[in-house]
Amino acid sequence: MSTAPVYEIDPKTFWQDPYPDLKRMRAEAPIAYVPQLGATLLTRRDDIFENEKKVEIFSSDQPQGLMTVLMGQNLMRKDGAAPMAERKAIFPSVSPKTVKSVWKAQFEEKTAEALEELRPLGTADMVKDVAKRVSGEALKAITGLTNMSWQEMDRVSQGMIDGCANYAGDPEVEARCHDCTGSIDRHIDGMMPLLREAPDSSMLSVQMQAGLPEEAVRANIKLTISGGQNEPRDVIAGLVWTMLTHPEQLALVRDGKATWLQAFEEYARWISPIGMSPRRVAQRYEAKGVTFEPEDRVFLMFGSGNRDEAVFEDPERFDIARDTSHSIAFGAGPHFCAGAWASRCLIAEVALPMIFERLPGLALAGEVPFGGWAFRGPLEMPVTWDAAGIS
Amino acid sequence: METICVTWILQDGSRKTAAVETGGNLMEAALDNAIDGIVGQCGGSLACATCHVVIEEAPAALPDISPDEDDMLDMAEPERLPGSRLSCQLLAVPELDGIVLRVP
Numbered sequence A: 001m002s003t004a005p006v007y008e009i010d011p012k013t014f015w016q017d018p019y020p021d022l023k024r025m026r027a028e029a030p031i032a033y034v035p036q037l038g039a040t041l042l043t044r045r046d047d048i049f050e051n052e053k054k055v056e057i058f059s060s061d062q063p064q065g066l067m068t069v070l071m072g073q074n075l076m077r078k079d080g081a082a083p084m085a086e087r088k089a090i091f092p093s094v095s096p097k098t099v100k101s102v103w104k105a106q107f108e109e110k111t112a113e114a115l116e117e118l119r120p121l122g123t124a125d126m127v128k129d130v131a132k133r134v135s136g137e138a139l140k141a142i143t144g145l146t147n148m149s150w151q152e153m154d155r156v157s158q159g160m161i162d163g164c165a166n167y168a169g170d171p172e173v174e175a176r177c178h179d180c181t182g183s184i185d186r187h188i189d190g191m192m193p194l195l196r197e198a199p200d201s202s203m204l205s206v207q208m209q210a211g212l213p214e215e216a217v218r219a220n221i222k223l224t225i226s227g228g229q230n231e232p233r234d235v236i237a238g239l240v241w242t243m244l245t246h247p248e249q250l251a252l253v254r255d256g257k258a259t260w261l262q263a264f265e266e267y268a269r270w271i272s273p274i275g276m277s278p279r280r281v282a283q284r285y286e287a288k289g290v291t292f293e294p295e296d297r298v299f300l301m302f303g304s305g306n307r308d309e310a311v312f313e314d315p316e317r318f319d320i321a322r323d324t325s326h327s328i329a330f331g332a333g334p335h336f337c338a339g340a341w342a343s344r345c346l347i348a349e350v351a352l353p354m355i356f357e358r359l360p361g362l363a364l365a366g367e368v369p370f371g372g373w374a375f376r377g378p379l380e381m382p383v384t385w386d387a388a389g390i391s
Numbered sequence B: 001m002e003t004i005c006v007t008w009i010l011q012d013g014s015r016k017t018a019a020v021e022t023g024g025n026l027m028e029a030a031l032d033n034a035i036d037g038i039v040g041q042c043g044g045s046l047a048c049a050t051c052h053v054v055i056e057e058a059p060a061a062l063p064d065i066s067p068d069e070d071d072m073l074d075m076a077e078p079e080r081l082p083g084s085r086l087s088c089q090l091l092a093v094p095e096l097d098g099i100v101l102r103v104p
């Protein structure tokens, strides 16, 4: 256990809204040991930014970690040269060029399909009916698992996330996780022969083309599914809610005074969909008067760093005109999000503009509870729009 | 420890010169010297394009732009110019002693 000052939280309150506690930690104990989480939290932006790069100390390699046991050794759970080579191998499937030339058109087609289907109804749940589907369809395309339904994509993603957070070892959660990884493996089995015949830009295909060991190929697809479904889903729905509750910001976009990309970047700063990334201390280390011991668990609190008052002025305010270049919503080091460019395209160029264009008079129709601190987003979001006026 | 001289022309036109240890890359050197406008979000993993510089003077030939760097440069802000590079891809090597980079 590190020598950091202890900060106690109430897990339930922290789950509902972690920001007040994180603000106090930044002010009083920016590096704090939280017994309820069994981890030492780094809450300031610059501490995270500097230390995330020290992979020889704050390692993401957790051989005994749940993620590795459940999903295989993927590139997130490796440090050093090996993941760099694997990142290079998957790059062609997520590079800005592929996003623009291959995925964007598919994102548009699938998003249009979803919205056209819902349009006559005049009402929907933005999280369950729209964001989940748009996100799932995008991930099917990128991973290459086009033989999966978007509902199954969402299910297996959530099942793996729950499995990786199952520190209490609940057998039911573990069984569900195995069922989900099994489903992914079967869908991979189904696609592999097809992609061998007709290679494409999907992550499954480019890894096969690069000749990566099959075990690594499968593990990286699982990592991408666990890390590529929730975040776009939470941002799509969360940003719709935010714009509807901040009409003056929506007007800036509508009047061409700001862009959807600015709105996206600011939302990801303000309510970071990945609020935390875990690390394991690999060797004794001292920072800011705190000594870390080998095997200590460290949480990099991206969501807190993104509200660090030392870096962002008036950080609690959602302001799409602000400079977000110091945001760490996609991470801040060698494990920087591989899906960053795909997400920007999906959300800022396709989903948000289409939703506001194709659902005229979009309005909230009930409570929108948010939850989570490791992953954060709206849990449900009833909306209505003007279906009558649509031709 | 060997060092080389690196100069950045900042967005306001002023210049900052620093002695940079060889071995690291020029994005890290910019962060070490608090150069405004160089963020280096992805820590040099060629995933963010926030280490964009324009080469003003190069004392020796620079390594070629790889296809991945080329692709990422297209996303750089502000827009790519002739001479644009991602500074995390440029190693501080003795041949580059005296290099001048502009922060666009």
Ligand code: HEM
Binding pocket: A052, A075, A076, A077, A083, A087, A094, A142, A223, A224, A227, A228, A229, A231, A232, A235, A268, A273, A274, A277, A302, A328, A329, A330, A331, A332, A333, A334, A335, A336, A337, A338, A339, A340, A342, A343
């Ligand atoms: C708004 C959407 C998204 C956000 C905010 C986000 C954020 C993040 C963050 C914070 C990390 C961890 C970085 C670290 O520990 O340093 C990460 C890693 C990762 N993300 Fe994303 N993500 C998003 C969407 C996606 C999508 C759509 C995909 C898949 C296409 C994806 C694939 C990955 C992968 C593969 C990694 C691990 C990279 C590695 O270990 O080298 N993400 N993401």
Ligand code: FES
Binding pocket: B027, B039, B040, B041, B042, B043, B044, B045, B046, B047, B048, B049, B050, B051, B072, B086, B087, B088, B089
């Ligand atoms: S630091 Fe991210 S591309 Fe150079």
